[in-house]
Amino acid sequence: MSDKKIITVFCATGAQGGAVARALSKDPDLHVRAVTRDVNTQKADKLKSLGVELVQCNTSNPASVRDALSGADGCFIVTHTDFGKQNSFEMEVHEGRQIADACKAMRVGSVVFSTQRSSRVLGLQTRHMDAKAEIETYMHDLDLPLTCVMVPCYYEQFMGLFKPEKIDNNKYILEIPMGTTPMHLIALDDMGVVVRQIFNNWQTFIDKTIGICGDVLTIRDVAAILTQVLRPKTFADKPLTVNDYRNKKDFPGVSDWANLFTFRMRVDQIFNIHHTKMIHPQMKSFEEWARENADTLHNVL
Numbered sequence: 001m002s003d004k005k006i007i008t009v010f011c012a013t014g015a016q017g018g019a020v021a022r023a024l025s026k027d028p029d030l031h032v033r034a035v036t037r038d039v040n041t042q043k044a045d046k047l048k049s050l051g052v053e054l055v056q057c058n059t060s061n062p063a064s065v066r067d068a069l070s071g072a073d074g075c076f077i078v079t080h081t082d083f084g085k086q087n088s089f090e091m092e093v094h095e096g097r098q099i100a101d102a103c104k105a106m107r108v109g110s111v112v113f114s115t116q117r118s119s120r121v122l123g124l125q126t127r128h129m130d131a132k133a134e135i136e137t138y139m140h141d142l143d144l145p146l147t148c149v150m151v152p153c154y155y156e157q158f159m160g161l162f163k164p165e166k167i168d169n170n171k172y173i174l175e176i177p178m179g180t181t182p183m184h185l186i187a188l189d190d191m192g193v194v195v196r197q198i199f200n201n202w203q204t205f206i207d208k209t210i211g212i213c214g215d216v217l218t219i220r221d222v223a224a225i226l227t228q229v230l231r232p233k234t235f236a237d238k239p240l241t242v243n244d245y246r247n248k249k250d251f252p253g254v255s256d257w258a259n260l261f262t263f264r265m266r267v268d269q270i271f272n273i274h275h276t277k278m279i280h281p282q283m284k285s286f287e288e289w290a291r292e293n294a295d296t297l298h299n300v301l
């Protein structure tokens, strides 16, 4: 029988879970069990090609969660937010608690949870962050062997939610309401490597919360870097208030995101680039990431 450690990765077809599954799959001492609701998708095939085991599991079915954790030495948990649903907070907390209960029942030895701070201290609602903070508390109450990673916005968001808007031929603006406050950011792949380091150095990291971060930049800095890397395209920071953002943008969860920006501007958090570099010295700056992904960025913009 193989003596590899089994690590179950939830949301393995997603951004965070996918990054973690890829990073763990490169470690010959680990066996990755990737959780998805549907094993017959392109994303699932991609994971399979990395040599990971796919398991079909739906968090609405507690037995399937326990099966996914059966015999697992560790697991990585990120919970999904369905902003389109009115009760998205309750749904996410329920999902997180189900997984936490299953970890306890299956005696999983190392649990890494992707957490966030609740913005309720400022009277703000950010359902995705509030839910994760609630789940983290529940995990502590259960006394799970736990390490939390607090994950900032991904560099990849500049191809998604933060995608610069084209205003003219080769001219783009960034509309992110952070003012002059620097934003903490990280590349998804680097986030995955940090989680691998946590599993591989468990005694160092157990019981800790680590605010990971690959770069700290104002939106103006981001625009300058994108201009440098993607010329002849040019990018500018278009300052807007959080309320402008809330009123102008139209996507599910816009209010939660607007409140996230307010929270990030007002509350000093524990994202720490120096600490993260000690864990993962090859971690990329935003500029390094943008240069490496210049072709994709050109295609997306």
Ligand SMILES: NC(=O)c1ccc[n+]([C@@H]2O[C@H](COP(=O)([O-])OP(=O)(O)OC[C@H]3O[C@@H](n4cnc5c(N)ncnc54)[C@H](OP(=O)(O)O)[C@@H]3O)[C@@H](O)[C@H]2O)c1
Pocket: 011, 012, 013, 014, 015, 016, 017, 035, 036, 037, 038, 078, 079, 080, 081, 082, 128, 129, 151, 152, 153, 154, 157
């Ligand atoms: N965006 C950011 O910059 C950022 C930064 C830090 C933290 N976060 C947090 O990260 C969380 C999401 O992580 P992510 O970015 O990795 O998500 P994602 O890329 O959107 O992936 C979502 C994952 O959730 C799974 N899932 C389980 N139940 C689902 C359901 N009912 N509907 C849709 N998908 C479901 C999907 O797996 P299957 O379809 O295969 O089952 C998929 O793997 C969010 O809650 C957010 O708060 C985001």
